[in-house]
Amino acid sequence: MRIAVYLPLILPLLMAPFAPVMAQRLPPRAAVWLLTVAAVVLALCSAVAVGLVVLAGAAQVPVVARLGHWSIGELRHALDPGASFIAVLGLLVIVAAVVAVGRVVLRYVKALARNRTALRGVADDCELVVLPDDVPVAYALPGRPAHVIVSTGMLSALGPREQRALLAHERAHLAGRHHLVTTAARIAAMVNPLLRPLHTAVAYAVERRADEAAAREIGDRGATARAIAKAALAARNAPPAPAPLLGVTTGPVPRRIMALMSPVSGGAGRVRGLAALAAVGTLVISAAATLEATTDLHTLIELAQAATGH
């Protein structure tokens, strides 16, 4: 309990450095799955860990102890001296996380509803909705029916084949239910902020996955790469210009384009293997530590019950 319970909270640190490598080097499909599963499992382990800490604190409350028939003295003896303080802290963390996650989910649902309302009366039975608007936008709107929404500003920046690449990309997002994947990763990152690099990696992997699907569908990696480049430049020059990023390093868009233009890599197997190993290792350790902490608290309480003679 003493150390094991805190392990799941800090273990994401072990995986964080590998997340971008995995998103970049693993086949996109594998990257999306591995990173999302890792984020969700690590978040669950973190949540259970905080829950255990709170339970350990709650078990020292006299009313609870009397109801459960265990000895507080025995429990206090076995637990850290700061356990109750940490339990209060844990409770605050849980409340904050629940509120934050609830707000995100609510906002998400509301935003989808606003999008639907705005689209009312616009060709419900047509998957593609074209907006006569010079501002270049393109996105996938999940739901039933799902829509791909593109502005004329975006379409006119692209040639026919690039338009196909763009449409195929958005359709791949819908087919792969990528909105659920990224939302899951986002919530995971809210449960444990150390999982933020995994959320970023998932968001990138999902774009790569859609890029590869588009390239496969139109059978032209070059045109897909050009479509991304032209769309990105058009979006940048559009009024209102998006706030420039702070980073000087190369951002995700050029990396996606490079990935499409470079031959499908067979090498770098060692890096991939290492990254996957780190991911699986982190998951196993995290799950084991969570299990260990859970059985530990259970045993402690049983001992404390035995001490009262029950």
Added chain:
Amino acid sequence: MGVYTVAGNGGDRARRGPGELEAEILALLWTAGEPLTAVDVQRRLDSDLAYTTVVTILSRLHDKQVLDRARSGRAYAYEPVTDEPGLAARRMRQVLDSEDDRDAVLAQFVSNLSNADERVLRRLLEQGG
């Protein structure tokens, strides 16, 4: 662009759903800037679709009231229906202007670019033509 798909991936074509073909043709008509007949559409398309397929899709889009058509000689010329005041577009713009909504629909085709990114992209496009 003007480059046409090399035949040989016809197998892929068969697997493509009607929604995809509709979208491709609709996108084409929106950027054409003039009404197009089925022959025009077939010639300009990136995919090598059969003429009859193009006609079928055009009339289906017309049935869905997404396309308007007018006689042009012996054929119909099609163009996209716009809601005159562009109401839908304006409503969507408002929706997208709010940060929450942009996050929610995610899947923006491209994210923001840094200055360095922009230089990289321009160079890539110049090289690749």
